[in-house]
Each structure stands twice: as C-alpha cells, then as structure tokens.
Amino acid sequence: MFKQLGLIGCGLIGGSFALALKEAGLVGRVCGFSATQQSMGLAKQLGVIDDLCTSASSAVDGSDLVLIAIPVQAIEGCLREIADHIGDGCLVMDVGSTKGNIADAAKAFLGDRFSQFVPTHPIAGKELVGVAHANAGLFKDRPLILTPLQETRADLIERAHRVWTLVGSKVHQMTPHDHDIAFAAVSHLPHLIAFAFMNALINQSAHEEFLSVAGPGFRDFSRIAGSDPKVWRDIFFANRSNLKEQITNFKRELEAVEQFIETQDSSALIKYIETSQVTRNGWTINS
Amino acid sequence: MFKQLGLIGCGLIGGSFALALKEAGLVGRVCGFSATQQSMGLAKQLGVIDDLCTSASSAVDGSDLVLIAIPVQAIEGCLREIADHIGDGCLVMDVGSTKGNIADAAKAFLGDRFSQFVPTHPIAGKELVGVAHANAGLFKDRPLILTPLQETRADLIERAHRVWTLVGSKVHQMTPHDHDIAFAAVSHLPHLIAFAFMNALINQSAHEEFLSVAGPGFRDFSRIAGSDPKVWRDIFFANRSNLKEQITNFKRELEAVEQFIETQDSSALIKYIETSQVTRNGWTINS
Structure with a gap:
C-alpha cells in the first residue's frame, strides 16, 4: 500500500504504527527520526524502523506516508520544517490529542501541501511511553478519529481511512472543532x-x-x-x-x-x- | 472458631463471608435470613447457608457470630429487632459503608449488647450484586476496617480481627468518625x-x-x-x-x-x- 513511511517520533504510538504496518505488509520501508538518538537507536534495534534519519525533513523525503507522532507543542515547528519536502501523492498525518490547533498550524505552514494533511487521533492507552512498549496490536479495536478539513484531498482521506482500518482501528470522522x-x-x-x-x-x-x-x-x-x-x-x-x-x-x-x-x-x-x-x-x- | 453464624442478608458480601468461613473451617453451621425468599433459597442451593430462617432474630438465636449484611437504611430496624436475641459471648458485626450512623443506632438500640457490636467495613468491589456472585476469595488481600467504640469488649474486637484476618483481609482499625x-x-x-x-x-x-x-x-x-x-x-x-x-x-x-x-x-x-x-x-x- 505504501512504499515508504516517514516516521517522525519513534515512541509508543509512532513505533506501534510502524510495527502494525509491517505486520500487515502495508509498507516497504520505514525511515524514522526522533529527537533523541537513544530512542531512534532502540527503534532500529527493535525492528520498528529500517533507516535512521538525521532530521524530520529527511524522513519525509521520498515517503508516500508520513506520521508525525511527537508531543503537541512540537508539531507546529515540525510542520514548518517538513512542508517543502512533502511529495505530490504523500499522505501526512499527526496523532495529537487536540486537533483544532494542529489543523490551524497545518493551514498556516503547509502551504500547497495542506490538502495532503489529515489530522488524526488514535485513542489508545498512553500510560506506558517509549518505543520499548510499542506493539503492532495497539490500535486493534480502538477508536481512531480522522478530522479532515474542507480542503483535504478526498483520495487521501480515503487512504487514511483504509490504512487505519487495516491495522484494526474503528475509524470515526468528524471536524477538528x-x-x-x-x-x-x-x-x-x-x-x-x-x-x-x-x-x-x-x-x-x-x-x-x-x-x-x-x-x-x-x-x-x-x-x-x-x-x-x-x-x-x-x-x-x-x-x-x-x-x-x-x-x-x-x-x-x-x-x-x-x-x-x-x-x-x-x-x-x-x-x-x-x-x-x-x-x-x-x-x-x-x- | 464459631459454632454458628447468623447471616442477616444473603447477598454478595454476606454470602462471600459465609463461604470464606466455611472454606477456612471456621464455622459449624450458617443460619441465614434474607428479606426475599428467592435469595435465601438460592443461598441454600449454592451451599452458602445451611438453614433458612424466618426472621432476622431467629438467625441470631443460638449464634455466636452474627453478620448484618443488608442495605444501610435497613440496619437500624434490624438492630432493634435482634437486640434481645444476642447471646452472651456473641460477636455482632455489620458491613455498611458508613459507620458513624450505624454506631449511633447500635448504641441507641442494642442496650447491654452494644459492647458486643463491632461496626465493620470490608472494602470489596460491589458492582456485582446478589449471592450468585458470592465467592470465598472476595476479601482476600483487601482492606477491612473495624471501627469499635470505647464501650466495645476487647475480646470481641480481637475475635473480629482474627476472623477477618483468617479470611484474607488486611485489617485496619479506626474510629467510626x-x-x-x-x-x-x-x-x-x-x-x-x-x-x-x-x-x-x-x-x-x-x-x-x-x-x-x-x-x-x-x-x-x-x-x-x-x-x-x-x-x-x-x-x-x-x-x-x-x-x-x-x-x-x-x-x-x-x-x-x-x-x-x-x-x-x-x-x-x-x-x-x-x-x-x-x-x-x-x-x-x-x-
């Protein structure tokens, strides 16, 4: 389904998503970037990612799927950094727990690529943090909310819907508001x-x-x-x-x-x- | 340890206490009374009680241990009814979730027998109700609070402490207040x-x-x-x-x-x- 996942943030959520895609045979390679060398190294060691990237934007280069799985307050800076690296057909999602602020930031910083961004919120237990707890079944039977905007491309909403359904999520759709x-x-x-x-x-x-x-x-x-x-x-x-x-x-x-x-x-x-x-x-x- | 348990209220808590005593070999017979014929019949059928009684006071007659395991608002009437039936060495306990009001009612209605009453509160999950869910392990490793009064007989506080410890409770003691x-x-x-x-x-x-x-x-x-x-x-x-x-x-x-x-x-x-x-x-x- 995807050639390359650019994973920004190799923690519990990002790592579990990568593992779920791999287990379902939905992705060719996973290129990962984390703010700390330690969690990136561990992610590689655990088979969560295939390539270590030196920046968020280099994880996006050549990817047809990008997941931003970092703390909410870091997302704005990340969107700004990766905007010019997003390819034509690439689907970009985040996993933040609030959506209005992230949709606003995406609109402000993604320019032409805003239509490729689907703000996403997987409802999964987050008491345990870190890639060490990542597992392919984290999203199984759990609600997941897609909050596309009017501008969002219908084909990419559809792709987002499909990929989350294939990793076991019960997909809901509503506005960020x-x-x-x-x-x-x-x-x-x-x-x-x-x-x-x-x-x-x-x-x-x-x-x-x-x-x-x-x-x-x-x-x-x-x-x-x-x-x-x-x-x-x-x-x-x-x-x-x-x-x-x-x-x-x-x-x-x-x-x-x-x-x-x-x-x-x-x-x-x-x-x-x-x-x-x-x-x-x-x-x-x-x- | 006890010849006869008079069980007033054959529900989850009362039934589990009877089963726990039986499993630990701490009681000879259990004489049970419930407001409804149905739960009494089921208690007998499940082996929770040995004898069906026609009233709370007849369950108390001849018992050296009495457990009042009925809704809080019914305890006052029960205490009034059984006061004259409590034998010399009999230990009487309730399992209500509030203790000050019950201690006050006991003082008002038990007369000479007030010194034999130890207000008790077992902390056990109560989402499931009814004797059908009773089990001997309900109190295991769970806190249990004894709230004796100044007037309470030391030997009976000691007996209460022992019997709950023997069914697995972690016994705490504090004032009703x-x-x-x-x-x-x-x-x-x-x-x-x-x-x-x-x-x-x-x-x-x-x-x-x-x-x-x-x-x-x-x-x-x-x-x-x-x-x-x-x-x-x-x-x-x-x-x-x-x-x-x-x-x-x-x-x-x-x-x-x-x-x-x-x-x-x-x-x-x-x-x-x-x-x-x-x-x-x-x-x-x-x-």
Whole structure:
C-alpha cells in the first residue's frame, strides 16, 4: 500500500504504527527520526524502523506516508520544517490529542501541501511511553478519529481511512472543532477532575491514612491522575475554551447533586444517580 | 472458631463471608435470613447457608457470630429487632459503608449488647450484586476496617480481627468518625463526582457522539458512575457533613487548576499535575 513511511517520533504510538504496518505488509520501508538518538537507536534495534534519519525533513523525503507522532507543542515547528519536502501523492498525518490547533498550524505552514494533511487521533492507552512498549496490536479495536478539513484531498482521506482500518482501528470522522468538543467532554475534563481530586486529597494532613484504605473504586477513578504533566499541560492549554465550557457544565451538575443531598431530596437524588448508572452501564468502549 | 453464624442478608458480601468461613473451617453451621425468599433459597442451593430462617432474630438465636449484611437504611430496624436475641459471648458485626450512623443506632438500640457490636467495613468491589456472585476469595488481600467504640469488649474486637484476618483481609482499625472522613475522601466524593460528570455529559445533545469516541481513560474514571442508586443515596445522606467538606476542598482545587489554565501559568500547572502524578503512581491498593 505504501512504499515508504516517514516516521517522525519513534515512541509508543509512532513505533506501534510502524510495527502494525509491517505486520500487515502495508509498507516497504520505514525511515524514522526522533529527537533523541537513544530512542531512534532502540527503534532500529527493535525492528520498528529500517533507516535512521538525521532530521524530520529527511524522513519525509521520498515517503508516500508520513506520521508525525511527537508531543503537541512540537508539531507546529515540525510542520514548518517538513512542508517543502512533502511529495505530490504523500499522505501526512499527526496523532495529537487536540486537533483544532494542529489543523490551524497545518493551514498556516503547509502551504500547497495542506490538502495532503489529515489530522488524526488514535485513542489508545498512553500510560506506558517509549518505543520499548510499542506493539503492532495497539490500535486493534480502538477508536481512531480522522478530522479532515474542507480542503483535504478526498483520495487521501480515503487512504487514511483504509490504512487505519487495516491495522484494526474503528475509524470515526468528524471536524477538528467537533473532535475538540467531544474530547474536552470525555477525556480532558476527566483528567482535569482527577488531578484536582488528587490535589484535594493530598492537601489533607491525614491523606496517607485515607489512601491506605482506598479500594478499587478509587483505583479506577484516579488512574488517569497519574498521567504525564507535560502532555496534559499542552492539551489543557490547546483546548482551553472547550474545556472551560465542560468545567462549567460539570460544576452546575455538582451544585445540583449537592442541593439534593443538602435538602435530602431522595427521589431527585435517586433519579440523578439512575441517569448516570443507566448510561454508564449501557456504554461499551468499542462502540 | 464459631459454632454458628447468623447471616442477616444473603447477598454478595454476606454470602462471600459465609463461604470464606466455611472454606477456612471456621464455622459449624450458617443460619441465614434474607428479606426475599428467592435469595435465601438460592443461598441454600449454592451451599452458602445451611438453614433458612424466618426472621432476622431467629438467625441470631443460638449464634455466636452474627453478620448484618443488608442495605444501610435497613440496619437500624434490624438492630432493634435482634437486640434481645444476642447471646452472651456473641460477636455482632455489620458491613455498611458508613459507620458513624450505624454506631449511633447500635448504641441507641442494642442496650447491654452494644459492647458486643463491632461496626465493620470490608472494602470489596460491589458492582456485582446478589449471592450468585458470592465467592470465598472476595476479601482476600483487601482492606477491612473495624471501627469499635470505647464501650466495645476487647475480646470481641480481637475475635473480629482474627476472623477477618483468617479470611484474607488486611485489617485496619479506626474510629467510626475517622472512618467516615476517610471514606468521604477516597470513596464517597469520587462517586459523587462520577455521577455529576455523567449527568453533565448526558445533558449535552451530542453526548452519544461523545460516548462513541471515549477511550480507556473514560472507561476507568467513570466505572463507579454505574453504581447502585439506593446504596449511594443512603451513603450520601448518612455521611453528608463529611462529604460536604470534601466537596468544598475539591471545588477549591478545581478553581485553582482552572486559574492556572486561564492564565496559562505553565509551571504552576506542571507542578500541580506532578503532585497528582507522583502520589497516584506511588499508591498501591494493598498498602
């Protein structure tokens, strides 16, 4: 399907994508570049990439597929650097967790090649970082969001759709704008809440005793409170207006349930919890 | 160790306790009572109980160990009913998720037998309900809190400690007051937040699209949003003053992190998330 993948960022996501393409026989060669020599060397050693490149642009040269799998705040500089190296039929994708800001940067810096860029967001667990944890099955049965723009070439949207489907993803398509609202609601707000919850706990002098008796509910609820600070700072900054709206919604609901408890409004509280229970228990991750 | 367990409430927790005692050879007979004939019949069929009783008090007659494993709001009536049936050396425990209110009810209704009552809280997953899910290993390696009072007999606290240790629990001891503060912090607040979060999501017209792209972070964070309405109404009402204080702490932290995002205070936000990350990733459930 592809002659050459130019992989910019040889970490968990980029490395897993390269391995998945190789396993499915979808790519001839993988030319990889990482900011650190160490992860590039490890990627080569693990068979994730075939060639080590000295720059992002040299990984793009001659590639008919480019995946930018680096932290969000580095993507803008990367797009600027590679713009003149993207070939005619080349499909370019990123894997950032916010899409509006990246689509804007691509529009500003890719010039004529903007129509070849499909902003992409694979929903895959990211607790483990680094190419050492890369695996070909990372995207299997997991949602993946394509957020093409009006200007994006239909043939390249189609190619993006196909390649992700072939590595096992459940492909969704929405605008960058709708993507960022949806993820503010189902991902960014939960992370923000989890961080605030942990800080509120830690600020209490007896928190070690509290933690010693915490059970499986706490474990699951707070798992995302252990996420990476830089990644989440970038996401919160990039998507702050949508996040702010979600926080406002959430605080309104918090006030409502506080009121039910304060006034001991049993039937309202039961109905409130039931609404939550029914929707949550009716949800499954692979829908 | 015990001649006869009087089991009041043959559900997941009560049934698992009976099975654990039997497996460890700690009990001669189990006399069970449930509000519904159906769960009692099933408990007998599954070998969880040996005798079916027609009332809570008849399950207590002749027992040297009594476990009250029924919804919190039914415990007060139960204590009142069984008070005159508790024998001299009998150890009585409940398994409610709040302890201050139950200790108060026991003091009010058990009279002379109050010194034989050890309020207890096993921390075990409660998503699955009913005796059909009961298993002898439910308490293994899980925290269990004993909250005896000043009046509680030392020999019976010791017996309670021993029996739970023998079924595999990690036994902690604290006052009912400290228990209720700790659980407001690590359990009741997370549940309240999860319910409010789900309601905030559902109130948005695009929530079905949002849910279709939600990933593993959402899955774990919101799992407790699927919990039982009546159970949680009772807990929220019973522990409302401690819960209110935890909500206040949490809202203060939410305001703080909102401010960091609003002002794009990168270093404060990084530090805030790091605090959460370090504590959460340093925590393990069996500590």
